[in-house]
Amino acid sequence: ISECLVGSEMCIRDRSYTGLKKNKEYTLSGVLVDKETGEPVLDQNGNQVTATTKFKPKTAEGTAEVEFAFDATGFDGKTLVVYEELTLNGEKLAEHKDLNDEGQTIYFPGVGTTALDKDTNDHISKADKEITIVDTVLYTNLRVGKKYTVKGILMDQETGKKVLDADGQEVTASASFTAETKDGTVDITFKFDGSKLAGKTVVAFEDVYYKGISVGTHADINDEEQSVHLPKIKTTAVDGENGTKNSMADSTVIIKDTVSFENLIPGKEYTMKGVLKDQKTGKTVKAKVGTDTSEGFIIPDGAETVNFEKGSYALSLIHI
Numbered sequence: 001i002s003e004c005l006v007g008s009e010m011c012i013r014d015r016s017y018t019g020l021k022k023n024k025e026y027t028l029s030g031v032l033v034d035k036e037t038g039e040p041v042l043d044q045n046g047n048q049v050t051a052t053t054k055f056k057p058k059t060a061e062g063t064a065e066v067e068f069a070f071d072a073t074g075f076d077g078k079t080l081v082v083y084e085e086l087t088l089n090g091e092k093l094a095e096h097k098d099l100n101d102e103g104q105t106i107y108f109p110g111v112g113t114t115a116l117d118k119d120t121n122d123h124i125s126k127a128d129k130e131i132t133i134v135d136t137v138l139y140t141n142l143r144v145g146k147k148y149t150v151k152g153i154l155m156d157q158e159t160g161k162k163v164l165d166a167d168g169q170e171v172t173a174s175a176s177f178t179a180e181t182k183d184g185t186v187d188i189t190f191k192f193d194g195s196k197l198a199g200k201t202v203v204a205f206e207d208v209y210y211k212g213i214s215v216g217t218h219a220d221i222n223d224e225e226q227s228v229h230l231p232k233i234k235t236t237a238v239d240g241e242n243g244t245k246n247s248m249a250d251s252t253v254i255i256k257d258t259v260s261f262e263n264l265i266p267g268k269e270y271t272m273k274g275v276l277k278d279q280k281t282g283k284t285v286k287a288k289v290g291t292d293t294s295e296g297f298i299i300p301d302g303a304e305t306v307n308f309e310k311g312s313y314a315l316s317l318i319h320i
Contacts, residue, residue: 020057027054027087028066035079035099044071076216077110077140109216110140114225115204118189124265127198127230129166133190135173135204135226139216142179142208149176149209152188157201157221166193171202199232199263233261 020026032041032049040048055064066084082104083097098104117125118132125131137150154163154171163171173188190204204226208216220226239247240254247253257274264270276285 018061020060020062022058022060023056024088025054025056026064026093027052028064028084029087030066030068030082030084032068032070032080033083033099035081035105038099041075041078041080044073072108075108078108079141080106080108082106107141107143107215109142109208111206111208111216111218112138112225113204113206113218114138115228117228122265122268123224123227124229124231124268125194127194127196127200127232129193129195131190131192131194133202133204133228135188135190135206136185137188137206137208137218138185139179139208140183142182142184143210144179144182146210147176147178148215149174150186150188150206151209152190152204152206154190154192154202155205155219155221157203157227160221163197163200163202166196194230197230199230201227201229201263203227229263229265231261231263233259235259 029052030050033039034041043049049068049070051066051068053064053066057064068082081099081101084095085092086094096104113135115133115135116122118134119125125133133154135152137152139148139150142148151174152172155161156163165171171190171192173190175186175188177186188206194202203221203223205219206217207214207219218226235257237255237257238244240256241247243256247255255276259272259274277283278285
């Protein structure tokens with residue numbers, strides 16, 4: 001038995017026979033059966049997946065291909081077994097129906113992932129020059145002892161296009177492993193310059209390959225578990241008393257800095273911190289007596305009147 005895969009289109013070829021008479025026309029019919037239930041599997045239209053071929057053997061022993069071509073979408077994690085019948089002039093001569101026959105079995109791996117920023121250990125990261133995202137790939141139904149390769153690529157959730165790093169290169173990662181159990185996990189690590197990605201949400205797409213053929217895919221642009229958010233902020237600072245850009249060099253100066261943010265995760269608690277810098281020297285302004293310039297806030301989760309991903313927060317910096 002052999003298999004081929006192009007996108008979601010799957011084909012399975014079954015092709016051995018013995019003890020046939022030469023030049024007689026035989027019919028080889030097959031149906032795919034779910035190993036777990038013992039029942040025929042159904043395609044996307046609710047029909048059994050079957051295949052038939054007619055052939056005239058030139059020798060008593062040989063091969064005749066019967067090819068099952070079907071849409072394999074939704075078969076993730078399933079194990080299928082090929083059942084066949086051989087007939088001549090409508091009469092059944094032989095059958096092969098063994099759920100435990102490894103030679104008649106095809107495995108469809110299942111793939112799921114969780115992508116997290118290495119520093120925050122969450123689905124949020126700073127748009128920095130050095131970003132590390134660890135993508136934990138959960139696989140099911142692999143063949144124990146076989147070697148597989150997981151390949152991943154980051155996608156832009158908004159555009160659906162491949163993410164490019166600061167050098168214009170695609171962001172990819174891969175890892176090869178030998179399956180010690182049929183179900184397990186493997187990590188792939190994306191390391192890249194994401195300094196130009198503020199405001200973006202990146203989504204990790206993965207494929208599991210066996211002998212260079214993709215046998216499992218997880219590519220859902222809306223899957224939060226595959227996503228990492230890179231927030232974007234900007235600020236508007238004014239005098240806290242007159243609301244303008246001009247302040248009196250007084251004993252007490254209040255500067256109100258309104259920080260606008262976008263692409264945060266709803267329901268998470270954040271802390272806004274601010275510091276005053278001398279524009280000429282770039283050094284931190286030191287106050288004789290100061291107040292805590294950190295404020296904690298939570299983006300509401302479930303409120304109908306709030307845009308969860310965008311908003312603003314006022315932070316008062318008091319210089320005495």
